[in-house]
Amino acid sequence: MKYSAIITDIEGTTSRISFVTEVLFPYAARELPGFIRANATEAAVAAELDACRSLMQQADATVDTIIAQLQQWIAEDQKITPLKTLQGMVWQYGYQSGAFKGHVYADVHSALTCWQQQGIKLYVYSSGSVQAQQLLFQYSDFGDLTPLFSDYFDTRIGAKRDISSYAAILQQLQLPPKQVLFLSDVAAELDAAKVLGIATIQIVRDGQAAGNHAIAHNFSDVGEQIT
Template identity: 75%
Template sequence: MKYSAVITDIEGTTSRISFVTDILFPYAARELPAFIRANTVQPDVAAALAACRELMQQPAASTELIITQLLAWIAEDKKITPLKALQGMVWQHGYQSGAFTGHLYADAATQLQHWHSLGIKLYVYSSGSVQAQQLLFQYSDYGDLTPLFNGYFDTRIGAKRDISSYAAILQQLQLPPKQVLFLSDVVAELDAARALGIATVQLIRESQPAADHPIAHSFDQIPEQIP
């Protein structure tokens, strides 16, 4: 591997899309209302609810109205920061109680461990909250893999299809673009990263069409250097 850092997406890249859609989202939809009602005065929950009111443009929205809106956002798979934060809080209980473990493809777990052993810095960039990212890797099918990672990025740094998000990440990494590799299954995200000179590989895990990025069907097929 010729890169100093690898940034990886989660859904469709390290993990099955269906893990999120069939396990995590239904669990959050089922457990979120009771969690919010029981924790409205907790600082993190209160801050997320305040952010929801701002997004709804309803500063006096009741807790029940916010819950209704959150469930609608979950159904629509909205990439909304306070929703992702609340989902992460609920998923923490699910992971800790053993309701599920974080799905990882075996090739992803193996290759991430290999790259870490080579001294390559590993980062995650996902629309899920940083807490949700950490939980998935902490309670993964292959044990706690959080020691492999140097950092995590979520929508607080920007939308994943915006070039400015990758510029902000590069500024934090303090690395030239050519030394950074970004892995995702979503072409628009790869396009945004490549616009800054970041190397890209599209993971083709399921039936999504390939674009004009280098492709790999598993992590062990990722080339060590992009021409």
Template identity: 70%
Template sequence: MNYSAIITDIEGTTSRISFVTEVLFPYAAKHLPDFIRQHQQLPAVACELAEVRKLMAQPQADAERCIAQLLEWLAADQKVTPLKTLQGMVWADGYQSGAFTGHIYPDVAAELADWHGQGIKLYVYSSGSVAAQQLLFQHSDFGDLTPLFSGYFDTRIGAKRDVSAYAAILQQLQMPPRQVLFLSDVTAELDAASQLGIATVQVIREGQSAGKHKTANDFYQVQEMMQ
């Protein structure tokens, strides 16, 4: 089957699920306090701290109180916008300093390059912010992979289990759904995409339960299905 575009998830699909929980989150927890203390006067950081104060309903809270609240949200894995933004800033420092690289499976790096060479447009759709997505692929285990991608989507376009999100993506791609392939490890996300006629493959790397979709253990098997 020939596709004009392939959209891929990240966690559990291109990258190890535990990369976020075992590398990124601990790094943020360790370095976020000092990052805020050192950079709280920068406009971008000050803006996010103002949002933290609004959410706390404590407009006079000092930096240390904001730090404590951010660490509480982080420990509870709360999807709070200023936390995600500040985390992204800390991760950018980590990537750029070489503290870690973005985990990418070897088959992913190989097949993304092959598909790009075939003229297939490649996109990412992940719950992580577009900035975080770009950092991971720019500083990946296999170097800068961002030139392979034509675009990125996050939850600003819609929740990943909602059909409306995939309708919005199709609208942006301006392609018939049958020309688009979506790769994810999560059955509910694939269910939503398939309702619009988007082709789907569930990538099963870490013992996920298979649904009704075609399955592949890696991107090499996805490529075999496409032939």
């Protein structure tokens, strides 16, 4: 095995895009207002509401005003860090109550397990919050998969199409780029990683537009390419 670490995206890569768009997003949009109103004074929630006020440039925005902005961001699929964090808090209840399980493709479960057993360090980099990432894998179709991963990265380290984000990840991994493989279904994300010398493979499950990267249709294909 020529890689010491593999970083994977989630949506469209390890998991169905429709799980996010048809299950998680509607659940958050439906439950978020009540959750915020009930927990607005809790320290963790209050901190994210203040972050929203800062982004909105409305220091005195009311809770209802913030909720309206959050709903707009959800509708626009904005990658806003406080939104992602608040969504993660709401999804936690959904997972724990059994409202849904985190979708993970069977080929992903098999490959990740195999790679970890081979000594490869596994990481997640997604626009969803670290909490949301951990919940999806903790409450997955295959049980708790979180022990497979060494760490998680979200938009706090930077946007997924920014080269600087991958430089920051490399700094944390303390590995040369050629020893790191990044898997994503989005060519623009892979483009940013590739600039730094990180190896890339685009996961094309549902007819996504291919970029200038090696292509795999599932994680079994990835395994064949890297062994």
